[in-house]
Amino acid sequence: MPDKSTLKRAAQDRRAGKSASTQAGEFARQEMHHIREGKHGAKNAKQAIAIGLSEARRAGVPLAAPEKGEAKERTRKGAQRALRAGKRGSAKKKASPRRSRAIQRVLKREPRSAASHRALSRQAHSAASRRTRSGRSAAARKAARTKGAAVRSRAAKKAARTRAAHRA
Numbered sequence: 001m002p003d004k005s006t007l008k009r010a011a012q013d014r015r016a017g018k019s020a021s022t023q024a025g026e027f028a029r030q031e032m033h034h035i036r037e038g039k040h041g042a043k044n045a046k047q048a049i050a051i052g053l054s055e056a057r058r059a060g061v062p063l064a065a066p067e068k069g070e071a072k073e074r075t076r077k078g079a080q081r082a083l084r085a086g087k088r089g090s091a092k093k094k095a096s097p098r099r100s101r102a103i104q105r106v107l108k109r110e111p112r113s114a115a116s117h118r119a120l121s122r123q124a125h126s127a128a129s130r131r132t133r134s135g136r137s138a139a140a141r142k143a144a145r146t147k148g149a150a151v152r153s154r155a156a157k158k159a160a161r162t163r164a165a166h167r168a
Contacts, residue, residue, distance in 0.1 A: 002027060002030060002055050002059050003030055006026050006027060006029075006030040007059060009026045010023045010024075010026045010027065010056070010059065010061060013026065014061075016146070017146065018146060020061055020062050020063040020064070021063060023056065023061045023063075024052065024053050024056035024057075024061050024063045025052075026056075027052040027053065027055045027056035027059065027061070028048070028049045028052030028053060028056075029052070030052065030055075031048050031049070031051050031052035031055070031115075032048060032052075032115040032120070033115075035048055035112055035114060035115035036112070036115050038112065040104065040107035040108050040110070041107060041108065041109070041110030041111050041112045041114060042107065042110050042111075042114035042115070043110055043111075043114065044114050044119065044123075045114050045115070045119040045120050045122070045123035046123060047110075047114065048114045048115055049123070050075070053079070054078065054079070054082045057079065057082035057083045057085070057086045058082050058085050058086050059086060060086040060087070060089065061086065062083075062086075063083070064083075065079035065080045065083055066079060
């Protein structure tokens with residue numbers, strides 16, 4: 001079950017006109033916090049993100065399931081199931097306690113390093129390398145448009161600090 005603060009942040013993103021993947025990012029972020037605080041683990045960063053995306057779909061974020069050939073068939077079907085569950089809303093069936101416990105036990109055995117800065121950086125790098133240069137550029141332009149003046153200014157200052165640090 002997602003935290004109230006996560007649902008609130010996702011709703012705020014939706015009102016601001018942010019994309020479904022940005023809204024879902026809040027759930028992935030919550031998942032990283034859960035792993036870091038030791039609630040459970042994950043095999044790798046990709047699995048940690050997938051858990052967050054699944055929660056987002058179930059919470060009603062209209063995040064499309066991957067197309068045929070983009071992901072494993074089982075992953076795609078699971079995403080479609082989660083999306084349908086999110087559309088049903090309040091009428092969703094309660095998960096079986098036995099199954100919940102089994103999943104919880106398995107996740108508790110997984111390592112916590114999946115949410116480390118290094119693991120997330122590696123995952124982001126590999127995900128970005130699968131996109132085209134023009135696609136990445138378009139996403140950056142859209143992000144700049146939806147940021148707003150104050151946040152854009154903060155981002156520019158941070159970028160300047162990072163450049164200065166790398167030069168030194």
